[in-house]
Amino acid sequence: MNQSALRIGIWVYLAIFFAYLLGPLAIMSVTAFNSSEFPRTTPWECLTFDWFVELFRDERILNGIKNSFIIGAGTVVLSVAMGLAAALMLTQIWPRLRATYYTVVIAPILIPGVVLGISTLVFWDRINRFLGLGPDSFLSNGIFLTVIGQSTFIASYCMLVLVARLQRYDMGQTEAALDLGATHAQAFRKVLLPFMRPAIASAAVLAFLASFENYNTTTFTFGQYPTLTIELAQKVRYGINPSISALALIIVLLTVFFALLHDATQRRRAMAAAARLGAPVTVREVAGGIRLPRVLSGNPAAVGLVIFLIGVITVVGTATAYSPAACIARVDAEKREAAERRIEDLRRQREEERERNFDGVFAPEKLTPDSGEDAGATDDNGSGFGNVFDPGNLQGEEEGATAPEDDADTSGFGNVFDPNTLTGD
Amino acid sequence: MPHFLKEFFNRNGTGMGLVMLGLVLFWTVGLIILPQLSMLDFSFRPNLPPPEYGGPKDVYTLENYRYLVFGPEGGSQDFNRVDLRVFYRTIIAALFVTLFNLVLCYPIAYYLGQSKTSKIRIFALMLIIPYWINEILRAFALRIIFGESGVINSALVGLGIFDVPFDFIRNDIALYAGLGYAYILLMIFPIYNVIESLDRNQIEAARDMGASWITIHRRVVIPYAKPGISSGCTMVFMLTAGALAAPQILGGPSSLWFTQLIYQQFNDNNDWPQGAAYAIVLLVTCILLVLAIMRLFKVNMGDMGK
DSSP: OHHHHHHHHHHHHHHHHHHHHHHHHHHHHHHTTBOSSSOOSSSOOOBOOHHHHHHHHOHHHHHHHHHHHHHHHHHHHHHHHHHHHHHHHHHHSOHHHHHHHHHHHHHHHHSOHHHHHHHHHHHHHHHHHHTTOOTTSGGGOHHHHHHHHHHHHHHHHHHHHHHHHHTTOOHHHHHHHHHTTOOHHHHIIIIIHHHHHHHHHHHHHHHHHHHHHOOTTHHHHOTTOOOHHHHHHHHHHSOOOTHHHHHHHHHHHHHHHHHHHHHHHHHHHHHHHHHHTTOSOOHHHHHGGGSHHHHHHHOHHHHHHHHHHHHHHHHHHHHHHHOHHHHHHHHHHHHHHHHHHHHHHHHHHHHHHHHHSSOOTTOHHHHOTTOHHHHHHTGGGOOTTTTTTOHHHHHHHHHHHHOGGGHHHHSTTTTTTOHHHHHHO | OHHHHHHHHHHHOHHHHHHHHHHHHIIIIIIIIHHHHHHHHHHTSOOOOGGGTTSTTOOOOSHHHHHHHHOSTTOSSSSOHHHHHHHHHHHHHHHHHHHHHHHHHHHHHHHHHHSOHHHHHHHHHHHHHHHHSOHHHHHHHHHHHHSTTSHHHHHHHHTTSOSSOOOTTTTTHHHHHHHHHHTHHHHHHHHHHHHHTSOHHHHHHHHHTTOOHHHHIIIIIHHHHHHHHHHHHHHHHHHHHTOOHHHHHHSOSSOOOHHHHHHHHHHTSOOHHHHHHHHHHHHHHHHHHHHHHHHHTTOOHHHHTO
């Protein structure tokens, strides 16, 4: 009794935990398909794919992706090289220096990214000035600084990954190669490097992902070359729209896909290893690791992905059948109608107000053309100034500034002046 | 020392040895040590236009640090209340976020550490996937949810709990949720790694001898998991205190995070020495706090790397 209650408790807890972890991403992905100007799920307006189109038309995003790849490649090369050298050094450094050395190379993981960005910027700026180079020299180039700044801490990750593998390496192999007449470079290239290859691959992937999503360090060093993350941050901070959700959905799907692929290959490799040890696994089973049904049977995440893809396909199917443009036009028409009705109401109210007042010089609409709703709500104050001095009015404007989603609805004009409505027609 | 070097080159060959040594020195000295020292030095200098560098005005000064505590010279207030409050709030909030993450993640890490490996794969995937989504996008996702017309507000208003949408962003709830969300994985994995190696027989034995559920955790599991807990807490605390994206996206208009002040000094005020001084203050405070807490809970730096 008690045991089963505990079990239920654990599952409820796990459910809440993963809802917290995955829920936001799911909701964000859904908003990519809503035609609403602000990313949201309710009220659901129209199903649309325009945000994906808009995303791929966005020059800055595309440019950001390009810069991210250039910087990512540079960071991978530099951090893996430094991480490998540092890992090799760790195995043979003078024992008394070892603890200090380890602290120094691990420290960048704990130093806040902001601090790393600043120190990189300040230091290379000084070097640049010391060498008497101008402000457009290579050393103050955004790509160079970002690669350097990111590699400072990403190399630590790489080193940790590489050290774990290096610990299982038998130095006798290198010595044997040297005894057989190989040069040091040959021994490194033909003996050590092949052994380290899986770890180098993981370190490279890790380094690329860390570089791609880094914000704190890059934000100080990017100069003229904003990465995708920087562009996203700019967009999110100054007015958001669902094309960011569209990008997020693409990234989520890519991540899930590669995670599943990685999982499947690992599992296949584990089975192959088990087979080699003489475990009762037939060759067919090993080969079957990549067959689709097998992946699905052992992998609920894959099942989830397939269900999701089926969902996407149905959605696409219905979308082509019912034509999103018509729906958007209808919603726009509804909005415009509502706005016109509101303007009409407003005009009537103001006329009544004007009749009550002795003069129309300070007619409220001249002073506050777009605080219509508020004026309508407080028409009983009867002052000639409308509610220009109403504190709520000011606050309403501030709300609008911080929450751009309201623009479309609270402005008296609906979205008549929205360029999208024009193109929609 | 030459002996050590000679041995090193003998073992690796001159060419390979030079490449290795060069890379390691470039990283440790050129990328880690010198930039930090350079920033420290820079933080003690006045903010001068480039032509005046090295000139008579370029002297060491404590002005940048004084500014954080006392505010601008001849200012109306005795202390720089705004910046100090932001600093204080950042540290306290980062501590609370760390504690929140620990409380949230400990049961999960314990459960994962004690369950069978087949389940682990799926849970590990579900844990790692959100972590590889861009930090900005994760904050953006929370902003959609906590927004005025977001899912939570729609639900609350729809159920009639609130009449008007609650402003989660202005009340910093979104910020704390976002900071807690960002680094969950870094709390779970260290604790999970340690608990996984705990012999289940120890728990069985404690249970057989009549220990209650709480006693088992307090006397057996937590002492064993201490290195994992402390390294998880250290990482989450440092990253939260140094976070920039989540406060920029989820923070209310009036509430700042200390890193945002640093960012402003660099990008808006163009006062690099001041920004460097603030960064040094943040770094040193975080390190001291972590060391103090480690001393308090009697954990060694060496245990943490595990």
